Amino acid sequence: MSEMITDIGIDLGTATVIIYVKGKGIVLKEPSVVAYDTRTGKVFCVGREAYTMIGRTPDRIRAVKPLDQGVISDHELCEKMLQYFLKKVYQNALLKPRVALCVPSAITDVESRAVVEAAVKAGARKVYLIEEPVAAAIGAKIDISKPSGSMVLDIGGGTADIAVLSLSGIVQKESVKIGGDRFDQAIVRYLRERYGLLVGEKMAEQVKREIGTVAQEPGDDSFEVKGRNLSTGLPEKRTVTAKELQPCLLEMAEQIVQAMQAVLERTPPELVGDISTAGIVMTGGGSLLRGMDELVQKRLRVTARVAEEAEDCVAIGTGRCFEYIDQLSEDVIRYAVNR
Numbered sequence: 001m002s003e004m005i006t007d008i009g010i011d012l013g014t015a016t017v018i019i020y021v022k023g024k025g026i027v028l029k030e031p032s033v034v035a036y037d038t039r040t041g042k043v044f045c046v047g048r049e050a051y052t053m054i055g056r057t058p059d060r061i062r063a064v065k066p067l068d069q070g071v072i073s074d075h076e077l078c079e080k081m082l083q084y085f086l087k088k089v090y091q092n093a094l095l096k097p098r099v100a101l102c103v104p105s106a107i108t109d110v111e112s113r114a115v116v117e118a119a120v121k122a123g124a125r126k127v128y129l130i131e132e133p134v135a136a137a138i139g140a141k142i143d144i145s146k147p148s149g150s151m152v153l154d155i156g157g158g159t160a161d162i163a164v165l166s167l168s169g170i171v172q173k174e175s176v177k178i179g180g181d182r183f184d185q186a187i188v189r190y191l192r193e194r195y196g197l198l199v200g201e202k203m204a205e206q207v208k209r210e211i212g213t214v215a216q217e218p219g220d221d222s223f224e225v226k227g228r229n230l231s232t233g234l235p236e237k238r239t240v241t242a243k244e245l246q247p248c249l250l251e252m253a254e255q256i257v258q259a260m261q262a263v264l265e266r267t268p269p270e271l272v273g274d275i276s277t278a279g280i281v282m283t284g285g286g287s288l289l290r291g292m293d294e295l296v297q298k299r300l301r302v303t304a305r306v307a308e309e310a311e312d313c314v315a316i317g318t319g320r321c322f323e324y325i326d327q328l329s330e331d332v333i334r335y336a337v338n339r
């Protein structure tokens with residue numbers, strides 16, 4: 001059946017692709033993973049199904065993240081993934097929709113043209129590209145049009161993006177390649193060095209979500225990790241605690257806080273004053289790490305809060321950017337295709 005879909009927002013993230021449709025809300029949320037046949041190049045499956053295959057594929061199949069550390073590591077697969085998701089969302093659309101895309105901040109113009117082209121091939125009428133912190137702020141219900149400074153921190157899978165916004169524009173920004181993936185890798189490294197236990201990144205991510213914390217008081221949560229003993233080569237289970245993992249996670253988190261501090265130092269004093277009144281808003285899945293808000297608050301001496309629906313903010317803001325399109329300047333949102 002055909003349906004009316006007019007405006008779509010897509011957060012093309014390193015870890016997750018999230019699609020928002022006007023009038024419907026979030027309609028798709030799937031891991032940014034593609035599994036393909038290494039001999040023929042044929043795509044096997046995309047998204048959730050492909051995610052379950054990571055680290056579990058035979059030689060013939062590879063499950064990869066086409067976006068890695070906030071950049072496109074595989075163009076062709078990235079395009080295929082995007083097209084697959086878009087078709088899932090609007091293959092029956094009566095009118096060709098307008099699409100706003102939020103891509104990782106480090107991707108180049110050539111790379112963004114490739115994803116824009118993928119959106120067009122999948123049937124978009126107009127395509128816009130929006131800056132991630134602005135989308136995050138709109139999604140977190142911050143009134144960005146005011147002549148008042150707000151600070152947004154988005155911690156994704158690949159990067160942490162920090163920005164100071166005022167009057168619908170970006171005053172200062174910084175992107176550091178420290179996102180949730182780096183926290184997972186820190187856990188993998190710790191377990192290998194401390195116990196000679198080899199675990200996959202997916203297991204490490206699970207540990208992080210279950211018990212990971214950067215809080216001063218880590219609590220006494222623990223988790224049974226499954227991996228392989230490096231000296232015996234045999235499977236092994238081991239109970240790890242939140243407390244012992246805290247230092248390696250904290251080391252990553254501190255680097256994000258340092259980048260935030262550098263941004264604040266470059267921010268004009270009037271706006272710093274506004275930020276200390278309004279507080280810092282945190283978005284992205286990585287912001288959900290326990291104690292992260294507390295750490296930001298303690299180090300920067302400014303209130304920090306995790307936005308509602310933190311993981312979805314960028315997608316929501318990207319989808320709703322059409323409501324603000326007239327007030328947003330070209331350095332924040334630009335036309336990529338207009339037919």
Ligand SMILES: Nc1ncnc2c1ncn2[C@@H]1O[C@H](COP(=O)(O)OP(=O)(O)OP(=O)(O)O)[C@@H](O)[C@H]1O
Nearest residue numbers: 013014015016156157158159180284285286288289
């Ligand atoms: N409860 C949680 N605690 C800690 N980390 C979490 C939690 N939930 C999700 N994450 C982490 O958040 C990250 C994904 O966040 P998000 O979906 O915002 O990334 P993304 O937008 O795809 O990436 P990017 O913006 O870097 O391109 C993953 O590393 C995931 O492990």
Ligand SMILES: [Mg+2]
Nearest residue numbers: 013156284314
């Ligand atoms: Mg993101």
